[in-house]
Amino acid sequence: MKRREFIVLVSGALACPISVRAQAQQPSQPHRIAIVSPNSPSDVTEKGGLPEFLAFFAELRRLGYIEGQNLVVDRYSALGLKEPFSELATSVVRQKPDLIFANAARVVRPLKLVTTSIPIVGLMADPVAWGVVESLSRPGGNITGVAVDAGIEINGKQLELLKELLPQPSSVGYLTSRFLWKAHPAAAAVREAAQRMGISLVGVLLESFQEAEYRRVFAAMKQEGVAGILVSLQAENVTYRKLIAELVRDNRLPTLYPYRNFVELGWLMSYGPSTAEYYRRAAGQIDEILKGGKPGDMPIQQATKFELVINLKTAKALGLTIPPSLLARADEVIE
Numbered sequence: 001m002k003r004r005e006f007i008v009l010v011s012g013a014l015a016c017p018i019s020v021r022a023q024a025q026q027p028s029q030p031h032r033i034a035i036v037s038p039n040s041p042s043d044v045t046e047k048g049g050l051p052e053f054l055a056f057f058a059e060l061r062r063l064g065y066i067e068g069q070n071l072v073v074d075r076y077s078a079l080g081l082k083e084p085f086s087e088l089a090t091s092v093v094r095q096k097p098d099l100i101f102a103n104a105a106r107v108v109r110p111l112k113l114v115t116t117s118i119p120i121v122g123l124m125a126d127p128v129a130w131g132v133v134e135s136l137s138r139p140g141g142n143i144t145g146v147a148v149d150a151g152i153e154i155n156g157k158q159l160e161l162l163k164e165l166l167p168q169p170s171s172v173g174y175l176t177s178r179f180l181w182k183a184h185p186a187a188a189a190v191r192e193a194a195q196r197m198g199i200s201l202v203g204v205l206l207e208s209f210q211e212a213e214y215r216r217v218f219a220a221m222k223q224e225g226v227a228g229i230l231v232s233l234q235a236e237n238v239t240y241r242k243l244i245a246e247l248v249r250d251n252r253l254p255t256l257y258p259y260r261n262f263v264e265l266g267w268l269m270s271y272g273p274s275t276a277e278y279y280r281r282a283a284g285q286i287d288e289i290l291k292g293g294k295p296g297d298m299p300i301q302q303a304t305k306f307e308l309v310i311n312l313k314t315a316k317a318l319g320l321t322i323p324p325s326l327l328a329r330a331d332e333v334i335e
Contacts, residue, residue, distance in 0.1 A: 031065065031290050032072040034097040036088070036107050038235035041077045050238065051261055055276035059283035065290075078107055079236060080209055083179045085110045093118060099289055101282065104235050105130040106180075112143060119295045121145045121285050123278060125233055127300055129185040136300040144285055144295040146278040147302045149233070154306075155186045156193030158271050159230055161308070162256045163197055164326055165269065166227045171200040173221040173253075175244075176232035178205040186233060202226050209236045211243055218247040228254040231262075233272070241265060252318055260309040263334060268314045273303035307331040 037044050044050075046057035046067075057067065065071040076092050078085050089110035092100060097118065102108045105124035109132055112120065122145035124132060133139035136147065149155075163169040174181075174190055181187050181203050194201035204220040206213055221229060229248070231237055237244060238259070245265040248255045257263070258272030281301050289295055308326075311334040315322050327333060 028070070030070045030072050031099070032074065032097050033099045033101055033286065034074045034076060034092050034095065036076045036078065036092055036100060036102040036111065038078045038104050038107060038239075040079050040239045041075045043239055044075050044077075052275035052279040056279040056283050059280040060286070063283065063287045065287070078104075079239060086113075089114045099286060101286060105132055106184075108132050108143065108145070112141075116142055118142060119144075119289045121282050121289065121295070123148050123282055124300075125149050125184075125186060133300060136302065138297070139300050140296040142295055144289075144298040145300055146281050146285075147300050148273055148275075148278055149303060153189065154272070155189040155233075156196075158256055158258065159190055159193045159197065159199070161269065161271050161326070162228050162230055162254070163199060164323060165256075165320070166254060167320070168227050169199055171202055171224065171226045173202045173204060173224065173226035173229040174232065175217065175221075175229055175237065176203065176205065176234060177209075177236070178207060180232060180234060181205050184232070190230065206236075209240065211240070214240055214243055214247060218251050218253070222251050222253065226253065228256070231255060231257040233258045249314075249317070254318055254320060260307055260332070263309045263311045263314075266311065266314055268311055268318065268320075270307070270309045272306060274305040274307060277305050278303050309334065 035044050042048050044053060046054055067073050074095060074097060076088060078088055081088055083106060085107055093115045100111060100118055100120045102111060103123040105127055108120060108122035108124055109130060112132060120143045122143060124130060124145055125148055127133045127147055128136060133143055162172060176187060191201055202221060202224050204217050206217055241262055245267055248267060254268050256269045256271065257267055258270060259275055260270045263270045285298060308330045309332045310322060310330045313335065
């Protein structure tokens with residue numbers, strides 16, 4: 001298939017999003033929301049295996065919104081599409097949903113460019129740094145949401161924890177896409193932190209999101225002789241979580257990720273916010289907006305709970321001894 005034909009095919013698919021619509025007659029018009037995500041569409045469901053979306057839909061149900069009854073959900077995936085997702089944003093807005101929920105700042109930003117009227121609730125890493133809003137306290141316009149970090153400083157903290165863990169932390173690989181390596185404020189923060197700590201940061205960059213590309217990147221990082229890997233806060237990595245866990249084990253590379261559910265899959269360590277907490281908060285904001293609230297008047301909430309989780313079984317398999325000081329600070333140790 002030629003590249004142009006593939007793009008047209010994908011665009012056509014986006015114009016007809018995966019939907020679960022109530023077929024039975026309802027006493028009133030159901031609310032219709034669009035979920036726009038870099039994840040696979042199968043992940044963005046209550047039964048997709050991601051704890052955050054399980055929490056999200058459970059909270060919506062608690063608030064009275066039940067998919068297939070009084071709630072219509074259209075799912076749009078950015079997985080594999082070329083950034084900055086302009087065509088995707090246009091396709092979503094063309095369908096005129098009551099509200100858009102997006103779980104990445106780099107998805108919210110193109111949506112912001114094509115609508116000033118449809119409310120947008122976003123889960124975003126530092127929306128001010130990304131230029132999505134000017135203020136967390138009064139975002140203005142049609143956007144609100146949850147900042148899923150405490151500022152880009154958290155990326156330096158993650159690198160510090162990884163350095164403390166590694167026996168010879170002279171070189172660390174950073175797993176991210178080429179686009180984010182160039183454009184994401186977090187990537188700049190990691191580079192600055194590495195320079196401050198005297199660590200050589202190796203960016204072996206993903207050119208696309210496919211199994212073969214992940215395998216190439218891991219092989220290249222091992223060839224570069226990195227002592228460990230820091231994984232970026234990138235939703236596509238969540239979709240490929242099982243593959244990455246396999247590659248981590250096969251290449252025996254200590255790895256830190258922002259989300260704890262990766263550690264449960266066999267990763268070594270994670271440090272980041274509680275995903276379930278901020279997805280529940282986003283569901284609450286959706287409820288408030290559907291009841292008439294103005295998103296521009298609703299402060300961007302910030303994650304308040306950060307977890308350090310360590311998998312001792314993985315450490316043993318890698319031949320690593322976790323420093324007692326690190327174990328003492330852990331919120332949870334998986335044995």
